[in-house]
Amino acid sequence: MAQKAWFILEDGTEFEGKLFGFEGETIGEAVFNTSMSGYQEVLTDPSYCGQIVAMTYPMIGNYGVNGEDVESEKIQVAGFVVKEYSKTYSNFRATGSLGDYLKEGRIVAIEGVDTRMLTRHLRDKGAMRSGIFLDKKNAIERLKAHPQMNGLDLASKVTCLQKYEFGQRDASNPSVAVYDFGVKRNILRLLNSSGFNVTVYPAATPLKDVIADGAKGVFLSNGPGDPAAVTYAYNLVHDIVKEEIPCFGICLGHQILGLGLGGKTYKLKFGHRGGNQPVKNLATGKVEITSQNHGFAVDMDSVKNIKDVEITHLNLNDNTVEGLRHKKLPIFSVQYHPEACPGPNDSRYLFEQFRTMIR
Amino acid sequence: MSQNGFDIDKKYNNAFIQTIIYIRKVEVPKREDIKKILIIGSGPIVIGQACEFDYSGSQACKALKEEGYEVILINSNPATIMTDPELADKTYIEPIVPEVIEKIIEKERPDAILPTVGGQTALNAAIKLDELGILKKYNVELIGAKIDAIKKAEDRELFKEAMIKIGLSVPESGLASTVEEAMEILNRIKLPIIIRPAFTLGGSGGNIVYNKEDFVDLVKKGLDESPINQVLLEESVIGWKEFKLEVMRDKNDNVVIICSIENFDPMGVHTGDSITVAPQQTLTDREYQNLRDMAIKIIREIGVDTGGSNIQFAINPADGRVIVIEMNPRVSRSSALASKATGFPIAKIAAKLAVGLTLDEIANDITKETPASFEPTIDYVVVKIPRWAFEKFEGADPRLGTQMKSVGEAMSIGRTFKESMQKALRSLEIDRFGFGSDGKIKLHHNLTSLSEDERDTVFRKEFTYPTSERIFYIREAFNFGKSVEWIHNFTKIDPWFLNQLKEIVDEEKAFVKSFKQEGLAVENVLRMKQLGFSDRQIGYLINKETIDELYLKGPLFQKKYSMALRHAEKDVRDFRFSHKIFPGFRVVDTCGGEFEAYTPYYYSSYDTENESLATERKKIMILGGGPNRIGQGIEFDYCCCHASFALKEEGIESIMINSNPETVSTDYDTSDRLYFEPLTLEDILHIYNNEKPDGVIVQFGGQTPLRLARDLEENGVHIIGTSPDSIDRAEDRERFAKVIEKLKLNQPENGIAFNQDDAIKIAGHIGYPVLVRPSYVLGGRAMAIIFDEESLVNYINTAVELSPEHPILVDKFLEDAVEVDVDAICDGEDVYIGAIMEHVEEAGIHSGDSACIIPPLTISDRLQEEIKNTTKALALELNVIGLLNIQYAIKDETLYVIEVNPRASRTVPFVSKTIGISLPKIAVKVMLGAKLKDLGLIEMKRIPYVSVKEAVLPFNKFPGVDILLSPEMRSTGEVMGISMDFGESYFKAELAAGDRLPLKGTVFFSINDKNKPELLEDARKLVSNGFKIIATKGTAKYFSDHGIECEMVYKVNEGRPNVVDRIKDQDIDLVINTPLGKMTRDDAYSIRQTAIRYKVPTVTTLSAAKAAIEGLIYVKNKNGELSVKSIQEYYKEVR
DSSP states (O other), X not given: OOOEEEEEETTSOEEEEEEOSSSSOEEEEEEEEOOSSOHHHHHTOGGGBTEEEEESSSEEOTTOBOSSSOSSSSOOXXXXXXXXXXXXXXXXXXOBOHXXXXXXXXXXXXXXXXXXXXXXXXXXXXXXXEEEESXXXXXXXXXXXXXXXXXXXXXXXXXXXXXXXXXXXXXXXXXXXXXXXXXXXXHHHHHHHTTOEEEEEETTOOHHHHHHXXXXXXXXXXXXXXXXXXXXXXXHHXXXXXXXXXXXXXXXXXXXXXXXXXXXXXXXXXXXXXEEEEEEEXXXXXXXXXXXXXXXXXXXXXXXXXTTEEEEEEETTTOOEEEEEESSSSEEEESSBTTOSSSOOTTTHHHHHHHHTOO | OOSSOTTOHHHHHHHHHHHHHHSSOOXXXXXXXXXXXXXXXXXXXXXXXXXXXXXXXXXXHHHHHHTTOEEEEEOSOTTOSTTSTTTSSEEEOOOOSHHHHHHHHHHHOOSXXXXXXXXXXXXXXXXXXXXXXXXHHTTOEEOXXXXXXXXXXXXXXXXHHHHHHTTOOOOOEEEESSHHHHHHHHTTSOSSEEEEETTXXXXXXXXXXXXHHHHHHHHHHHHHHSTTSOEEEEEOOTTSEEEEEEEEEOTTOOEEEEEEEEESSOTTSOGGGSOEEESOOSOOHHHHHHHHHHHHHHHHHHTOOXXXXXXXXXXXXXXXXXXXXXXXXXXXXXXXXXXXXXSOOHHHHHHHHHTTOOGGGSBOTTTSSSBSSSOOBOSSEEEEEEEOOGGGSTTOOOOOOXXXXXXXXXXXXXXXXXXXXXXXXXXXXSSOOSSSOSSOOXXXXXXXXXXXXXXXXXXXXXXXXXXXXXXXXXXXXXXXXXXXXXXXXXXXXXXXXXXXXXXXXXXXHHHHXXXXXXXXXXXXXXXXXXXXXXXXXXXXXXXXXXXXXXXXXXXGGHHHHHHHHHHHHHHHHHHHHHTTOOOEEEEOOSBTTSSOOOSOEEXXXXXXXXXXXXXXXXXXXXEOOOSOBTTBSHHHHHHHHHHHHHHHHTTOEEEEEEOOTTSSTTSTTTSSEEEEOOOSHHHHHHHHHHHOOSEEEOSSSTHHHHTTHHHHHHTTOOBOSSOHHHHHHHHSHHHHHHHHHHTTOOOOOEEEESSHHHHHHHHHHHOSSEEEEESSOSTTTTOEEEOSHHHXXXXXXXXXXXXTTSOEEEEEOOTTOXXXXXXXXXXXXXXXXXXXXXXXXXTTSOGGGSOEEESOXXXXXXHHHHHHHHHHXXXXXXXXXXXXXXXXXXETTEEEEEEEEOSXXXXXXXXXXXXXXXXXXXXHHHHTTOOTTTTTOOSOOOOSSEEEEEXXXXXXXXXXXXXXOOSSOOOOEEEEEEESSHHHHHHHXXXXXXXXXXXXXXXXXXXXXXXXXXXXXXXXXXXXXXXEEEEOHHHHHHHHHTTOOOEEOBOTTTOSSBHHHHHHTTOOSEEEEOOOOSTTHHHHHHHHHHHHHTTOOEEOSHHHHHHHHHHHHHHHHTTTOOOOOOHHHHHTTOO
């Protein structure tokens, strides 16, 4: 018999369920993800650092886990919440069950939660602190003692400690420096397959160091937490503009770019997390179905009137900024995840485009 | 050129400026160069093409009208919402054949044709129109899909080339137009091989061949089935996982996937015969996105520029190899399912895309704030299970394969697969209440009596060559301790699904165990409900020993057995209600709860929340008809929809409950609130308690809700209209006999038999032939004409088992009587007669399978008056409030009452379409208290035109089943032919039903002695109109003796070439073959079987023969020209 547990929000809302991962307790920001598949990628996405992720799709674990569909070297979420965990799994690539995977990763997970009710609640009340508890006593107090996501620099927690090279190298390919704020592995795979020699750097590396290493382009990665708290990145963006080095940013990297170019960011009520967000490419008028995972966004008003900056992509659901570019320099970014994993591959062309900017 | 605009700076900056102001601008870029659009419907309901195309067609009509286009519609099926006169500007209820469509084009001059919402019928018609140069001649454009795209998707060879071009795999295959070509292909593809005829409905004619011997036969059959005489021979991927993606694309090349569907039954069973699940369950995101990328590539390569398509994939479970199976460049059965499963209205959006709108410019109805250019995400599991009707087709092969055999489907929504699966099983209207454990222990009992070896053999057979019962065999296999691996080994069903089913069984065992230890505990009951168990199942489980014992005691204890089940069910419900264990209702919102939903589309689940908050409005609940089956089809959905429309007109909130995903009634646009739920007592009560409506309508949904009327009333449900007691008075033989007596009417002599002795006695007293049937059935289930005692005994042994709770009825059979149907409305004071319909086929043929005519052709004015008066007297005596249908028979100028049904009948849409008045709408108003007088409906309308309804039969799907019509209904659908003359209307009706009566050539007669003189003059007419007549010996002699030139042809056993050879040589254009009695049955049988295979129109009754001859001579004399006229124009002539 699995252990009974509670998933409790800081406003006192509670759900009873049963543990199915590691036996223990955990605290983090409650967010929901609407992807119907791709739980392993979600779990291993460093952008979820500090968050307890609830899946809106009610049956999770169906296809088990495998050694390939990982976005970093470990499970990154603070906790995992599902309606029904599927104990048995079936897929030709599966190497084990989700439950065992969570146990090994020491991640607390709860099933039996009405995740639709939770989603509707978070949609109305906004993302908030939450925890999975074995004992309800003092739960709210413990949640209140936990830091809020606003103002939290989590990138420095998940960035690599030392620079490293990723993937195949080819002497004829240019080098790209990836600033690791919590980079997803598929970004590295796609940069590599687009024709870059990829080197990943700790988040606080000065630009001159990477230029000295021979980087011809800079990539600002995705990552968790509040972009405004990643203060050391402001200088980075200034240097990028000054050096006129081609630059591509995704998600947190996009927000950092927005901030560095003079814009502001703010916390969305409940964020965008899922694989079905429509984004319009304003240059082509075409709609891309995108994968997203962010709680913060670049404020449209703050960038609208900045000389040399323009909005390139819009979210059609709520008209938030999904892409920016520098009008004169080869610098651009998107809020969403063209690398998908999980999610649709409609926007992969951005990697090719970044490659064409570097001669 | 880069897509983000780094080297298209100027254009890019312009785009930027525009879009900052953009934020969903009201710019409407729809096409202004077209004004008038012709929509082609899908015609009658047939296997493989059901009411999903009424759903898509109606949505398209509404969408295009909403955008300001003039809409012209052709559809031969009167029982559709799309042919309602309000939906299109001009509605042609005419045969969907090129020459008729051309006439309509000539008359209406549309700018464009939308061929993608009318199924394969519309697509094939579009191809024909193109080939005949009609599109070019009248300068009509195809919108939605161009001819090239249609051909590329439909033509197997072109499709294969296209797939290879974009780097995708297809099964190894080859095309053959002759047996020789097929033999060559056999040299390079290994057996087993799948044979698929090109361009057929529902994969008809498709087969799996395992050996060389069958190969030639099945290739021949396939070539014959294909309208272009071509078959695809394909590498078998039997046992692979099967998936479908629903894709939409707009003119700007935006592509979205609406839904993924995974088949529970792997490759080898036609997808229409498979249990399917949405969304897909067993693919990782990487594998799913791979399919998504392929689907997008495919729709682009095929070139479907606007609208929806579905694409089917097979995946090798061992290594993940993906192959593309097929693509439909149109909306389909699965797109209707996807629409209902996600809340995304594919057909409606497809129609808008076809006229140039783009996905980002169309709002998502459900969220209102987000655009249609997104991919629905769902937070529940949808299960669809097909509904078969093998019991109707004696001799049909019940094994499922590549040819679709199901006649309908039920869909259910639950939060988990287990909950959804059990709900789907109890939605099927097969008297099952979930995944077993519902007291239906016959199968279990039979298996128990076998040795283990024998049982394993049975399981292996049922798993390898599935029938409609496979799911219940899986349940039994678990009961007998078989493992998931063992079952998977033979079924190839993905272990994930099997494990889910096993969990149901395991949890059930745990429940029973804890019940035995601690009794009924709230927590355990709640757990069972979350697993989808019905009260009936739980009730059975806790009373298993007693109930099983009653079952095993045999027929005499049937009643006690079923009472015990019902009581057990009720006890569980009482327990639940007293402990407040209720389901909550959740919203289908396209977005997994991310945005607020405005469309009240609900399903039940035992989770923690109820999102369906009842309004304070006055409201009425309508119970739908459930899955389509024979005798219960689109006609009842039509009535339910009209009930909803009437409520809207009256300002009353309408609440619809139904479980059939194909229908218009389950469109969230149709009613104010929609509950997609099983139509069982338990599920309805939950909704009733949640909504607390002012009344419930049960008389429109056919037998499904009617069967529940009594129970609902006993549970405090307020039923409006005719009371359940009045219904019972009409349906209960003894009570009804008293009504007849009181009103001094005639009824064929009859009796009611509770056992075999009764039956023999009654039949002996009445005198053979007798008509026998179980009480409370629809569609003539198990109805038969019995000529002697031996057959009677034989019959009883099967029929009583069919409906254990009810006795059988024995009626005197009136030979050669004319049958009449009347649909009327009574308000308690007055009776309005919609129409009197005369059947073409004589009494003894089920009214659902008979052609019928408005106005009557041969019934005297005196009898028509008597019919009207009798109808009025019966309606008033039975206190009918609302609709009623009466069947009469006329023999020797005497009127007999056959039966009275105080409810909507199958003919209500046909009558409504013929007279231009919606009978169900009027009936609802009357049920709400309106008076016919005040509605201006007193006298029956007189129409100067003639409307003929013809039944459409599925015999081409069931080879071997005899096509002779009988009291057992077997038609799946109907068509209507309308014109100023009976002959032409009949000809049109036959044409619409798929039988093109010849205008020249040879007519073959083989008729019984009684019919010979009766058809003499008709034969003479044929000869004088230039037809050649051939006949078997007896008939030929009779005709020759009476001066009709006639050639004699051998019967099958008399020599060669015989009549079957002549049919095969396509030397015969019309077969008239009336039953000759038992002795020659086999001979006649092979004639009829050959005729149907070679698509030679075949007439098997005297009256149909007369009608057919009248029709073809009329049309011949008009040089084959058919008139066309919209129903809106016809209605102007009604007085």
